[in-house]
Amino acid sequence: MSHPHPELAPPPPLPEGGLRITPLGGLGEIGRNMTVFEYDGRLLIVDCGVLFPEAEQPGVDLILPDFTSVRDRLDDIDGIVLTHGHEDHIGGVPYLLRERPDIPLIGSKLTLALIEAKLQEHRIRPRTTEVEAGDREQIGPFNCEFVAVNHSIPDALAVAIRTPAGMVVHTGDFKMDQLPLDGRLTDLHAFARLSEEGIDLLLSDSTNAEVPGFVPPERDITNALDNVFANSPKRIIVASFASHVHRIQQILDTAQKYGRKVAFVGRSMVRNMGIARDLGYLKVPPGLVVDVKQLDDLPDDKVVLVCTGSQGEPMAALSRMANRDHQIRITEGDTVILASSLIPGNETDVYRVINGLTRWGANVIHKGNAKVHVSGHASAGELLYFYNICKPKNLMPVHGEWRHLRANAELGAMTGVPHDRVVIAEDGVTVDLVEGKAKISGKVPAGYVYVDGLSVGAVDEPVLKDRKILGDEGIISVFVVMDSTTGKITSGPDIHARGSGIDDAAFSEVIPKVKEVLERSAQDGVVEPHQMQQLIRRTLGKWVSDTYRRRPMILPVVVDV
Structure with a gap:
């Protein structure tokens, strides 16, 4: 297995007929996913996300990929393919479009709706192309085919990128839930078809590569939620990502069953659920959702609040409730459900919030004591199954910390990918696909770019x-x-x-x-x-x-x- 070295120099000119892959984020970290593909002088970008700051980065709001390596080549960018609508994949788009607003965005209906709402806040009107699973789009010299994958947000897509240098498949974030709530399976038939054509390089989600077995189906959560609702004497407060439409749908269905009204709390939650409802991804029974101002008129045992803050973000609604800095005051007997996994690095913040909520008398339900969340990323068993279907000639693990990347690389090698065709890279490391073989060729700048208030990059x-x-x-x-x-x-x-x-x-x-x-x-x-x-x-x-x-x-x- 090849791996990067700190002494890597800038890459040489790309050999004629070769394809260069440059990850500018998402390798060695969970977040700010961005990958640049170069062929014949033209560029295609897959995803452009953000990373959220840790305690060692005080005052920072967001962390962006480093655009230095493409800043002088903005006119060479033929498009940005967005695999799905999570912040770690779309959150950096407004900052790249500030530098060239007319870069086309290509994605599914929900993904584009979420990014368009975000861009509206930045006063940017994007050029967009909506695609569905099975579509093929010619984007400059890149022929892109989109494949349905199952994830923790609807409408997620993998992309197969065809060039004369070969075919590269980027999975985006995916898992293989066999009983998805929306009935939309990861299209293994399409991946098998691509395998028969020949996948020269596979970029594969690594987040759960260390976890054995298979991710449980989303449907398994319904019983756990049902039990919580049946035994909660007062208000129920659910904290979730503002994009987790599937989980919110389960909350709505259970609330309807137990005769509770639901109110969304937090700007991003209200906005995203409104978009999901308008596009038909979120089915809301009439009269179920009410404005938060109406909650005072309802008894506590008829109330469900859905808010942000499941990762302990200091300014999110749940953290402010724990700190007694929110209009909603936690009282004895309230039940709080953290409907998400812990993102690595957020553990301290999350446990601080749990302790704060418990102090005020809340019963806190989380993944550690109840089955209220399942991951959106494929575990080791699914990845092995996936590699045996795809049979990639070269493998490059993406989306994960170092331990995840290496575990994913080992899985690929176990399924028959030659060791010298498994490339473990990191942010900024260029990988060239030339004559059917992928190898590391150099390194470009890929440091952290901090957003602090209105400044971008001023903080170092x-x-x-x-x-x-x-x-x-x-x-x-x-x-x-x-x-x-x-x-x-x-x-x-x-x-x-x-x-x-x-x-x-x-x-x-x-x-x-x-x-x-x-x-x-x-x-x-x-x-x-x-x-x-x-x-x-x-x-x-x-x-x-x-x-x-x-x-x-x-x-x-x-x-x-």
Whole structure:
């Protein structure tokens, strides 16, 4: 199995007749999925998603793929194929379209409806092409065939990309539920047909490659939900992804059975469920869904709230309820259902929310204590079955952390893909399909691009490091006024601390040391303000470290008069 190395250089020019595949996100992480295909100087992009920040990225709203490698080639992009409507696959589209608004978007009806609603908030009117399973579209030199796959959102598609260099199949996110709620199976017949034609390279979802066996069918959840509804004496609050139409449909059906009214809470939940209902993907019985304002007129045992926040997102409705920062107040006897799996990295945030809800008396039901969620990604048994159908000549695991990618690679090798044809890449690593063999050819920039408020890319790692220091250690400000002629101190040093746990009065011990250093520096003829600031920072920093074992940010200000 080939794998990337940190010493990889930028890739050489693509050999004539070759196809280059460049993942700009989604490999080594769960999120910001984006893959660029290049043939004969033209580009096709599959998905453009976002990654949600962790605690180590304070203040960051979203993390985007790095568009650097395509920024100078925006006119070469023939289209963006969107496999499905989850944020980690479509959330970055508005930011790429800011750079070229007329890039065509190709996707299924629900996927395009979700991205169009998002783009409306960014005041972008996209060019779109709606496709269905079985359709074929010529997108520049790329002939794309779309195949139905089953996932945790309706209308998900895999795409088979045909070029003279060979056929590449990108699965998108998929599983093989044999009893899907909407009756839409992963089209194994189509994959078998593609296999007979010859799949030169398969890019396959790796998220559950470590999990043995098969994912249970979505229908199995119905009984668990029925049991929760039957035994909940007061309100039921369900937290789910705002795009999980299947799960929301099960909640609606169970609420109807038990005579409860349903209200959607949160802008994205209200918007997405409205879109799903209007397009016929969500079947809502008349009178079942009410406005959240009507809940005060209903008894608690007749209420179901559906909100966002199943991953512990700080600003989502459920987190705010747990923090008593929401109009809906959790009370003793309420039942909260977390209808989702834990995305790796979110565990701490989710358990913090669970503890907060429990503190106020809620009974919290989650995947760990009840069968209220099944994954949307194929487990190892399904992947083995899938590879035996597809028989790919080359395999490239995608969509997963390193452990998932490697586990998926091993599964492919077990089904007969030669070890030297299994390519484990990471974000930015280019893979060239030339004369039927896929191999790593180089690396392009693929770092994190942070969205912070209205700024995109302005926040970088040094800024995040400063934020971490401020959050963990606090800040000490020092203000000194000096005579620019004599170099003598005319006022100060005035030292104040915030968030460091050090009382301002304690600095009386170090002020003489700071004065001494500055006066000695002036005698030596060093009176330039920046140099003075460095002296203050070193002197004060050493004293704080020796005295308190802390390393706060020190902000010295030297004023010449």
